[in-house]
Amino acid sequence: MIGANRILTKTKHWLQTGVDDMIRLLYPVMCASCKASLYRHEKHICNHCLVSLPASNFHKEPGNPVEKLFWGRSHIEAAAAFLYFNKGNKVQAILHEIKYNHRPEVGYFLGMLYGNELTKSDVFSTCEAIIPVPLHFAKLNRRGYNQSAEFGRGLEKSMKIPMLEKSLIRKKDTETQTKKARFERWENVGSIFQINQPKELENKHILLVDDVITTGATIEACANELLNLPGVRVSVVAIAHTKH
Numbered sequence: 001m002i003g004a005n006r007i008l009t010k011t012k013h014w015l016q017t018g019v020d021d022m023i024r025l026l027y028p029v030m031c032a033s034c035k036a037s038l039y040r041h042e043k044h045i046c047n048h049c050l051v052s053l054p055a056s057n058f059h060k061e062p063g064n065p066v067e068k069l070f071w072g073r074s075h076i077e078a079a080a081a082f083l084y085f086n087k088g089n090k091v092q093a094i095l096h097e098i099k100y101n102h103r104p105e106v107g108y109f110l111g112m113l114y115g116n117e118l119t120k121s122d123v124f125s126t127c128e129a130i131i132p133v134p135l136h137f138a139k140l141n142r143r144g145y146n147q148s149a150e151f152g153r154g155l156e157k158s159m160k161i162p163m164l165e166k167s168l169i170r171k172k173d174t175e176t177q178t179k180k181a182r183f184e185r186w187e188n189v190g191s192i193f194q195i196n197q198p199k200e201l202e203n204k205h206i207l208l209v210d211d212v213i214t215t216g217a218t219i220e221a222c223a224n225e226l227l228n229l230p231g232v233r234v235s236v237v238a239i240a241h242t243k244h
């Protein structure tokens with residue numbers, strides 16, 4: 001009987017593998033970075049790209065370039081970005097896949113990877129709630145997902161910290177503004193974001209999450225709203241940091 005069960009299990013496994021291979025042949029899953037077809041044991045990003053991702057290790061470096069962006073602007077406990085973003089590098093390709101090629105699961109995957117690192121950090125491991133930078137609802141409807149929230153979901157899973165996705169809402173669809181300078185002036189006004197259910201956030205150390213940090217203007221506007229609440233502390237992480 002045990003022998004029969006083993007044969008049945010093996011047959012099931014063999015069939016499943018065969019089906020998986022067939023699906024891969026018809027719809028090859030590509031590496032989000034180099035676009036090579038992935039092997040069965042690889043997920044979202046091929047092993048070659050994965051080991052050569054330009055990690056910043058900013059989470060281990062107090063006073064890193066992302067933290068410096070907020071000096072004199074917002075009182076941020078700690079800030080970091082997982083990867084370096086430069087035009088034409090692997091990270092640009094990955095972010096493009098996440099945002100425009102309907103692959104939110106890649107953002108989740110990166111969140112899982114980075115969350116495993118952040119749990120070893122004295123500061124980031126004390127965060128009690130994750131809040132992603134929100135998209136305006138019209139934009140969310142168009143895209144179907146918020147890439148920052150997908151990254152946040154990966155962090156939520158690996159850091160075991162709840163994500164409160166509805167706590168911060170975006171009142172204005174500023175990204176329709178083509179002139180970036182104007183957009184950033186708006187951001188600095190700080191009236192773009194609004195807090196929902198503030199009681200839930202009081203006295204918490206919040207981890208604010210974005211996809212890319214460039215000038216820090218968006219994060220600053222979000223953080224300043226949150227810092228108005230009693231006892232709130234804010235730390236920041238993003239998938240990537242790009243110099244401007």
Ligand SMILES: [Zn+2]
Nearest residue numbers: 031034046049
């Ligand atoms: Zn690759």
